[in-house]
Amino acid sequence: MWWLDIVVKLGVLGTKVAALWSKKAKLWIDGRNGLLDKMAAVIRPEDHVVWFHAASLGEFEEGRPVIEKIRAQYPHYKILVTFFSPSGYEIRKNYSHADWVFYLPADTSANMKRFLDIVHPEIAVFIKYEFWLNMLLEIKKRSIRTFVISARFIPNSRFFSWYGGIFRNSLKAFETIFVQDKRSVELLESIGFVNAVLAGDPRFDRVDDIAQTDWKNEIVERFKNGQKVFIGGSTCGAADEDLLQVLINNHPNTKFLIVPHEMDVEPMEKIEMNTKGGAIRYSKCTAETDFANFQVLIVDTIGMLALLYRYGNWAFIGGGFIAGIHSVIEATIYGMPAVFGPNYQKNRPGIDMIELGACKSIQNAEELDAWFTPLENDDEALTNVSNIAFQYCQQNKGASNIILKKIFE
Structure with missing residues (x-):
């Protein structure tokens, strides 16, 4: 979407300006320099990739039990983890249960097309609430099996507002929406989505694993x-x-x-x-x-x-x-x-x-x-x-x- 590309590019420009004094903004910009080339150098066309995306560290921890179970039970898959925020990437860039950990490229149409060409995921899993519109549009075009896990929806969010059509449409990219509570199922059904599954919160599995350590x-x-x-x-x-x-x-x-x-x-x-x-x-x-x-x-x-x-x-x-x-x-x-x-x-x-x-x-x-x-x-x-x-x-x-x-x- 051309207008969204303009919005994203303006956001990147603003982040570059902020990087002059903000360490976090500088990490965000530096981490994306040559990003797609770095991915292309290590991800091979024959790799069977499961891709997980998290906004930051907190979201990653919610999805971590699922990542580690896939690693243990389906070892033939390669696991890619991407982050939007430096606070996630910088702490988990050496995460041992993933084959690759990268930043997510900025959400322009061109970036997402090349990103998906390089990564060619068989399965894409979004943790909690990272809904980038160009990314989801391109995923839907390619019919990639895509899921969101640990999601929670509230009545006053953009998906249920009068102006939320474009955001509701983005949800069509997901084969299944795994939610934490019954209210989220009901809200999604109210706007025509019957593919929500009440799974609960994977963090309970994670903290139980830690407690048993x-x-x-x-x-x-x-x-x-x-x-x-x-x-x-x-x-x-x-x-x-x-x-x-x-x-x-x-x-x-x-x-x-x-x-x-x-x-x-x-x-x-x-x-x-x-x-x-x-x-x-x-x-x-x-x-x-x-x-x-x-x-x-x-x-x-x-x-x-x-x-x-x-x-x-x-x-x-x-x-x-x-x-x-x-x-x-x-x-x-x-x-x-x-x-x-x-x-x-x-x-x-x-x-x-x-x-x-x-x-x-x-x-x-x-x-x-x-x-x-x-x-x-x-x-x-x-x-x-x-x-x-x-x-x-x-x-x-x-x-x-x-x-x-x-x-x-």
Whole structure:
């Protein structure tokens, strides 16, 4: 579509300007320099390709269980993963379960034609909500088997608006639309799409795989020392930090494991300075560290949180006072209650577990303390809510198998 090509090219031009001062924009531009030539150099015409596309890291993690099951069960396929955003590509560019990881070319007609000529996918899988119009139009022309997984649709999205005809038409490229909830099925049926399958969320399969991993951390185990631990996971922003600091000092007999979302030194130093029971950073610990005088361990290392939750009994999920909470089920898969700030409306598991009583949304330090205090010393109450959290996660497993069975039936 010529007009869409103009829009996309203007967007690329704007990103090039932003790249003069934005590191993320520069990565976006640099990552696409010579991109199609790089793909052509490694993808062979005889390769049988399954192509997965994700906007960013979060979406990739939702589709990851499906990718890894295809790798294990259908090893004759080559797997290509593409990202739109640097935050996904830069972290997963060496992902071992894919044969190739690249950025997605800008969505112009010419780019998409050459891209599909090079990649020639037998199966294309889009994770959650990356609907590029030129790309889907070209896919439809070529009759490539195409799916979207882990999708959620809401009534006020563009697909259901008066101006949404072109977006509704793009959905015709998909053989099957795998959705997370019944409401999405109903919404799609209301606009004439009867190819939606209620599969659920593959992230439950992913977090269960992590929970089953045989993994130990000697430093954390010595810090825990057989005691219960409150974990602050993906904490970010002053509100998260201030709330937890009050809770820490109000409950000196409980140990706290704080895992920030960003590795900024200043908030960590603030916790070390303000914690009456003593706080130490993980990077400063050795096999000889005596934790007797430390109530708080701050994990200043990325990539460990989903594994560290196994050491917890209660969890605070960060992000609820800014853009939105991070993964709840990374914690609750281990059978523990969780609490978070008010911005959780886009997190389906968070919504569900509030209704079930396994999670709680709070507005301030007083509400956080009121939630935690009854669970701190009442083992029966803690066990009850922990079981609710665990059972919810167990009952929602299996999306990956539903998706694979449908694709390869």
